Amino acid sequence: MHAPVPPRPEPLVRIDRVSKTFGAHRAVDGVSLDLEAGSFLCLLGPSGCGKSTLLRLLAGFESPEAGRILIDGADVTGLPPHRRPVNMMFQSYALFPHMSVGRNVAYGLQGLGLGRTAIAERVADLLRLVRLEGLSERRPDRLSGGQRQRVALARALAREPRVLLLDEPLGALDRGLREETQGELRALQRRLATTFVVVTHDPAEAMTLADRIAVMDRGRLVQAGSAADLYERPESRFVAGLLGDVNLIEGRLGGGRPDGRATLETGFGALVAGAPEAALGPGEPVVAAIRPERVALLAGPGEGLQGTVTDAVFLGDRIRRQVRMRDGTLIRAASPVSADPGAGPGTEVRLAIPPEAVRVLAP
Amino acid sequence: MTEARPKPAAARGPRLLAALVRLPPLLWLGAFFLVPFAITLKISLSEPATAMPPYLPVLDWQGGLEGWTSFLEALHFGNYEMLASDALYRDAALSSLLLALSATGLLACIGTPLAYAMARAPARLQPLLVALLVVPFWTSFLIRVYAWIAILKPEGLLNAALLRIGLIREPLELLNTQAAVMIGLVYAYLPFMVLPLYAVTSRIDPSLREAASDLGASPTRIFWTVTLPLSLPGLVAGMLLCFIPMVGEFIIPDLLGGSDTLMLGRVLWSEFFSNRDWPLASAVAILLLVILVGPVVLFREAETRRGEAAR
Amino acid sequence: MTAFTRTALVLGLAFLYAPILVLVVFSFNASSLVTVWGGFSTRWYGVLLDDAPLIAAAWVSLRVALMAALVATILGTLAALALERHGRFRGRGPFTALVYAPMVMPEVITGLSLLLLFVGIGLDRGLATIVIAHATFGTGFVAVVVGARLKGLDRSLEEAAADLGAGPARVFRTVTLPLLAPAVAAGFLLAFTLSLDDLVIASFVSGPGATTLPMRLYSQVRLGVNPEINAASTLLIALVSLVVLAASRLLGRPDAAA
Numbered sequence: 001m002h003a004p005v006p007p008r009p010e011p012l013v014r015i016d017r018v019s020k021t022f023g024a025h026r027a028v029d030g031v032s033l034d035l036e037a038g039s040f041l042c043l044l045g046p047s048g049c050g051k052s053t054l055l056r057l058l059a060g061f062e063s064p065e066a067g068r069i070l071i072d073g074a075d076v077t078g079l080p081p082h083r084r085p086v087n088m089m090f091q092s093y094a095l096f097p098h099m100s101v102g103r104n105v106a107y108g109l110q111g112l113g114l115g116r117t118a119i120a121e122r123v124a125d126l127l128r129l130v131r132l133e134g135l136s137e138r139r140p141d142r143l144s145g146g147q148r149q150r151v152a153l154a155r156a157l158a159r160e161p162r163v164l165l166l167d168e169p170l171g172a173l174d175r176g177l178r179e180e181t182q183g184e185l186r187a188l189q190r191r192l193a194t195t196f197v198v199v200t201h202d203p204a205e206a207m208t209l210a211d212r213i214a215v216m217d218r219g220r221l222v223q224a225g226s227a228a229d230l231y232e233r234p235e236s237r238f239v240a241g242l243l244g245d246v247n248l249i250e251g252r253l254g255g256g257r258p259d260g261r262a263t264l265e266t267g268f269g270a271l272v273a274g275a276p277e278a279a280l281g282p283g284e285p286v287v288a289a290i291r292p293e294r295v296a297l298l299a300g301p302g303e304g305l306q307g308t309v310t311d312a313v314f315l316g317d318r319i320r321r322q323v324r325m326r327d328g329t330l331i332r333a334a335s336p337v338s339a340d341p342g343a344g345p346g347t348e349v350r351l352a353i354p355p356e357a358v359r360v361l362a363p
Numbered sequence: 364m365t366e367a368r369p370k371p372a373a374a375r376g377p378r379l380l381a382a383l384v385r386l387p388p389l390l391w392l393g394a395f396f397l398v399p400f401a402i403t404l405k406i407s408l409s410e411p412a413t414a415m416p417p418y419l420p421v422l423d424w425q426g427g428l429e430g431w432t433s434f435l436e437a438l439h440f441g442n443y444e445m446l447a448s449d450a451l452y453r454d455a456a457l458s459s460l461l462l463a464l465s466a467t468g469l470l471a472c473i474g475t476p477l478a479y480a481m482a483r484a485p486a487r488l489q490p491l492l493v494a495l496l497v498v499p500f501w502t503s504f505l506i507r508v509y510a511w512i513a514i515l516k517p518e519g520l521l522n523a524a525l526l527r528i529g530l531i532r533e534p535l536e537l538l539n540t541q542a543a544v545m546i547g548l549v550y551a552y553l554p555f556m557v558l559p560l561y562a563v564t565s566r567i568d569p570s571l572r573e574a575a576s577d578l579g580a581s582p583t584r585i586f587w588t589v590t591l592p593l594s595l596p597g598l599v600a601g602m603l604l605c606f607i608p609m610v611g612e613f614i615i616p617d618l619l620g621g622s623d624t625l626m627l628g629r630v631l632w633s634e635f636f637s638n639r640d641w642p643l644a645s646a647v648a649i650l651l652l653v654i655l656v657g658p659v660v661l662f663r664e665a666e667t668r669r670g671e672a673a674r
Numbered sequence: 675m676t677a678f679t680r681t682a683l684v685l686g687l688a689f690l691y692a693p694i695l696v697l698v699v700f701s702f703n704a705s706s707l708v709t710v711w712g713g714f715s716t717r718w719y720g721v722l723l724d725d726a727p728l729i730a731a732a733w734v735s736l737r738v739a740l741m742a743a744l745v746a747t748i749l750g751t752l753a754a755l756a757l758e759r760h761g762r763f764r765g766r767g768p769f770t771a772l773v774y775a776p777m778v779m780p781e782v783i784t785g786l787s788l789l790l791l792f793v794g795i796g797l798d799r800g801l802a803t804i805v806i807a808h809a810t811f812g813t814g815f816v817a818v819v820v821g822a823r824l825k826g827l828d829r830s831l832e833e834a835a836a837d838l839g840a841g842p843a844r845v846f847r848t849v850t851l852p853l854l855a856p857a858v859a860a861g862f863l864l865a866f867t868l869s870l871d872d873l874v875i876a877s878f879v880s881g882p883g884a885t886t887l888p889m890r891l892y893s894q895v896r897l898g899v900n901p902e903i904n905a906a907s908t909l910l911i912a913l914v915s916l917v918v919l920a921a922s923r924l925l926g927r928p929d930a931a932a
Contacts, residue, residue, distance in 0.1 A: 061833055081836040094834035098852045107848075108838030159839060380842065381760030385769065388753040388813060391745075392772045395810045399787035402794055473686070480682035492683070494922060499690050501864075502914050503871045505888050505895070506907040510693035513700065513899050520696060553690060611780025613874050618895065628782045628874075635786060635878075645790070648783045659778050663771075 010073065012037040012195055013058070013163060018067030020053055027053040028064070029219035035163070040189050040196045042210035044203060044242070050219040051199045055165050058197065059088045071162060087161035091168040093152040095140040101127070101151050102136035108159045126154040129188070146177050153185075157192070166198045170205065182208050203243045207231075215239050231291075237361055240289040247290040247331050250363065255282050261355050264288050267327035269305050273358035280360065287363045292320060294357035295333035297341045297349045304350035307331065309343050323349060407645035408438045442646035455625040456650065462541070462616075462626065463609035466548035467602050473549065474556035474601060479590065481557070482565040489565070496561075500554035508547055508618050515543050515619070539621035547615040552608075556601040563597025564590070596665060603662040611651050627651045694911065701904035718905040728906065731890035738801060738876075738886060739869035742808035746865040749809065750816025751858055757817070758824040759850075777814040784811060785878030792879060799881030807879045808872060812865030819864060823857030823925075856924040863921045867914055 011034035020028040028050045035041055043051035056062045058069060060081035068077045076084050087108065096104050102123050109119045127133055130150035140148060149169065156164055169185065170178045186209055189196045200206050206213045207227040214224040215238075223230060223239045234240035237248055254263035254270065264271040264286065271288060280286055298304065307323040310330070320334045321343065331351065335341060343349050446452040481492045499507060514520045515537040522534040537543055567590065575585045591598075613628035620626075627647060635644040701719075705712025722728065753773045757766070776784060788807045792799055831853065835845040851858075873888035880886065887910075894903055 059833075059837055061836075080841075081833065082839045082841050086837075088834070088837045090830045090834055092828060092830055094828060094830040096831060096834075096849060096853075107835065107840070111839060111844070155834075155838065381756065381763060384752050384760060385756040385763070388749045388756070388773060388817075389769065391749050392776070392810065392813065395788065395791070395806055396772065396776055396784075399791035402790045403783070403787040406790055473689075476678075476682045477686040480679040480686070483676070483679045484683060494918070495687060496690070497922070498915055498918050499694065501867050501871075501918050502694070502911050503888065503907070505871070505873050505891060506697070506910060507693065509891075509895050509899075509903065509907065510697040512895070513696060514693060516899070550689070550693065553686075557686075607778050608780060611782055613782055614892075628780060631782045631786065632874075641790070644786055648786050651780055652783060655778075655780070659775075662778065663774075 011035055012072060014068075014070040015054070015058075016068045016070065018054070018057060018064045018069060020050075020057060020062055020064045026219045028057065030067070031216075031219075031221045032067075033214055033221060033224065035195060035197070037195055038193045040186070040209060040211045041198070042206035042213045043197065043199045043216060044206040044213050045201065045216035047201055049216040051201075051216045052167055054216070055088070055167055055197065055199050058163070059086055059165055060084045085162040086165055087156040087159055087163075088165040088167065089152045089156040089169055091171055093140075093148050093172075095148060095151055095155075097140055099140075100136065101132065101138045101140065101143070104140065104151055105136075105155045105158055108155065112159070122158065126158055129157070130154045145173055146181070149173060149181065153188075157194070161194065163195045163197060166196060168199055168201070171200075178205075185209060207243065215242060232359075234289060234359060235361070237287050237289060237363075240359065240361065245292050245332065245334075247288075247292060247295070249288045249290065249329065249331070251286060251288060253280055253282050253284050253286050253360065262360060264358065264360060266329070268307070268325035268329055271305075271353065271358055272355040273360045274356045280362065285363050287361050289359040289361055290331075290353060290357055292332040292334040293318070294353060295331060296352040297321065297323070297333055297335065297343055298352055299341055299343060299347070299349060302350060304352060307349055307351060309345050309347045309349055311345060312343070323351065403645045403648055406642050407442055407649045408440065409642045409645075410439045410441065439642075442643050443650075445643065446646055446650055451625070452630065452647070452650075455627050455630045456654065458624070459610050459626040459628070459651075460654070462544060462548065463606050463612075466545055466552070466609055467606045469545070469549050470552060470556040470605050471598060471602055474553060474560055475591075475594075475598065477553075478557045478560035478564050478594075478597070479586075481561050482567070493558075493561070496554050496557055500558070504551060505614060507551055508614055511543070511547055511550065511619060512538060515546070538619065539624075541620070541624060543619040544616050544624055544626075547619040548609055548612065551615060552605040555604045559600040559604060560594060560597040563600075564594040567593045596668065599665050600662070603658055603665065607655055607658050607662065610655060627654075697904050698908045698911065701901060701908040703901055703904075706901060718901045719909075721902050722905045722909075725902065727885070728887070728890055728902075731885045731887045734801065734884055735870055735887035738804045738808060738884075739866045741805045742812055742869040743862050743866035745805065745809035746812030746816050747858060747862040749813040750861055750865070751820050751854070753813060753817040754821035754824055758821050773817050774814050776811040777818075779811070781872070781874035782878075785875040788875070789878045799879060800884040803879045803881070804876050804884060804886065807875050808865075808869040811875070812868055815864050815868060816858075816861035819861040820854060820857045823854060827853055860921045860924050863917050863924075867917055870910075870914075 013033075013035035015031055015033040015035075018028055018031050019026070031050075031054060043054060045051045053062060057064055060076070060079055060083075064077065068075055070076065071085060096107065099107070105123045105126050106119050109122055114122070123136065124133075127136060130153055132147060132150055132154065135143070135147065140151065143151065149172070153169070156166075166185075170181055173181060182205060185196075198206075198209055200209075211226065212224060213227055213230055215222050215230065217238050223235050225233075227243075230239055231243050234243070240246045240248070249264075249266055249271075251264045251266035251271070254265050257263060257272075260275055262273045262275065264273050266288070273288060297309075305325065307325045309321050310324050311322040313320045314337075315334075316337075318334045318336050319340050320332055323331045323333060325331060333351065341349075481489065481496075484492060512519075516522075517534040517536065517538070519538070521537065522531070525531045526534065571589055571593070572585050575589045576582075580588065610626075611628040612626060613632050616624045616626040616629045617632070620629075627650070631644050631647040631651070634640050634647060700711075702714050702716065703710075703712055704715035704717065750773075753769075756763075757770060757773070763769075784807065788803070788810070789799075791797075792803050797803060827850075832845050832849055835849045836842075840848065871888065872886075873892050876886045877889055877892075880889065887906075891903055891906060894900060
């Protein structure tokens, strides 16, 4: 039974086939992406993949060679940064060193036609929002890293932007503070219902923060979706490898099965896999992506994929083993400590992998 | 496929602004640096005359091509022939180069250990040391050269001290000699040598020296194999920064040198002020410039490379 | 500190400061012989104050230096902005060379060629011509000081201002200029002292009636050492030291690090 499909809301931001090159380097290459109002998007990818350039295109610091950017249906492609309804939190925070915290936050409010008292009230509200009451007169160089980050956030929020852009917002914080701040950022986004776009190179951070992750590689958008989508159903080995540990096993696609599943011929036997991507036909070389936690170890002889445990590492919440298959392929298997088969190095084991956990990808 | 899109209107504003920002310095320097220079070149090709213009030949701007050719035919190379044939100018050029070269060498020998010592001094002392080096750098050149007259003259302090300790019996003839000029050059230009050298040396990662020492290198070997090669860009910059102005130096040879100390700057000055031969003075200026083109280009390149290395 | 470091520093600084120290000490000498100590006295400072031509020359120098430094600061700051902020344009290389060349040009050449220009266009030589000449070579120095600061200025500060709704003019007024101010002031002071110090160029381009302090001192120095010059030099050294102190304060301010 299908629920009636609700009419798709008009996207708040539409990025339409946007390209930007620097000299011979294609920083952003034909990227199209829609963003719904109130969503939290992460642009994820290794450094140099074009995610920061895409953010700067949205902010208006760069102008694209091709393509358009629409916000609320209006084409903003040719608009300079100060005329766009978006604000940015910079990676370096870019706090004005010659102004107090209060004046930094007030900067964007001046020239909006607000009165002096209205600005003062708004600044006080914003500082309360980021828990910096009483620091209004401080100079930025007298603040801790975490405090500076919050001033930058308050300053970027002051104009109530349609979209808040955050470039590696937590990159300069140390680990404990970063995790705490992730939670705060997420809560703040829910409360304000402002659309956030965060650039990060850290997959764990992207998964923690975002409703939606857009993965970029070498200027192209390779896959976008929820964290679960990307984790469970990666469409390329790049995405599979980016989000968490994965076994990548090379093989050839076998004939189709009546139940619609595919078989995969590997050096250590046949694997039953989920339905392959449509473009792949029998006999083609493919790669199977299998998450270690989906690989179960069965003790004793019997049917199945035989292997020998070569290594077992205790990781606190789980135990990760490495299994050598008969052709020498190494497969990692992770089991929760509570349900551990207890197989030490040298133990003969059989692997059980559910077909839906075997994701067949182009090599 | 790339869509052709008209340039956003916003891009035109910044471009206009950039042109407006550039214009005032461009016009000023064009009028008061380039044009005077072209005039000097032209006058150096005029017939010797005393003081006042117009110098022949005069370019007839309305004359078109014919005006140009007759102008070019009438150009007078006599001033340069004079420079080439008269031993006075040859000697002046040679001794300018020689004095500047040897002073630069001496400065490198004195400046390197000084810059090295500054970079090795405790971190809290270093800003003070830099300030101590900068103050003479900003203090009047004339005054600093003048200070040496009192020290070097026959009844001066140096001779008095040497006589007192009995090292000499007769006052030495120090002032108005090549040696005095050399002392003056080294003294006046020392900050120019040390500052760029220190800037580079102080940025060398101390763990590199420690690594060399850990691998068994003696302090001497560390200096020759690690510190010196890494501070070479600063040394080159410092040497050129001293050499270039020294070739055209006027004050030092004039105040400390004898009548036999010939340097191009001084020759230009006396051709201009004493002999009032402006075309010849112009020719000396052009000669000086030709000598300096090479070092200046070298300096620009060294600076560009240093700028890139710092990035 | 090793023995080597200490020795090198002591010798180096002694070499730099001994002549200046001698000069200052003998400015307080009661005797008119510059090399024989005749007791402490400030009489030469008194003589100095009565030396009308010298005082007049000092005034000329101050006026020239102020005006030249003002012009050089405006031009040099604009040149630095053109090179660092409006980066790519045709003729950037020649423009850079044009800005920096007057710094390395030997003074005798700058002086002579400017004089030939002034004579050529029939401009009467005097205060104005010295100001023009000093502004011309001061521009490059200001451009270097301001340019270094601009280079170190985090570009995202200006971007943040634009992002927060400030147009180019407001970005410049509220962010770029305030952050640049210490370097602009330091550049001004540098151009000022350079002008105050110049003998060679001023000698070429000045006319009757416009004798600067270095020109006046030079004409006296040529006649020999005299304690009055020591006194004048001491005052000048004190002035310059104060200026250097001010400049290093300006460039060392906490904002400067950001």
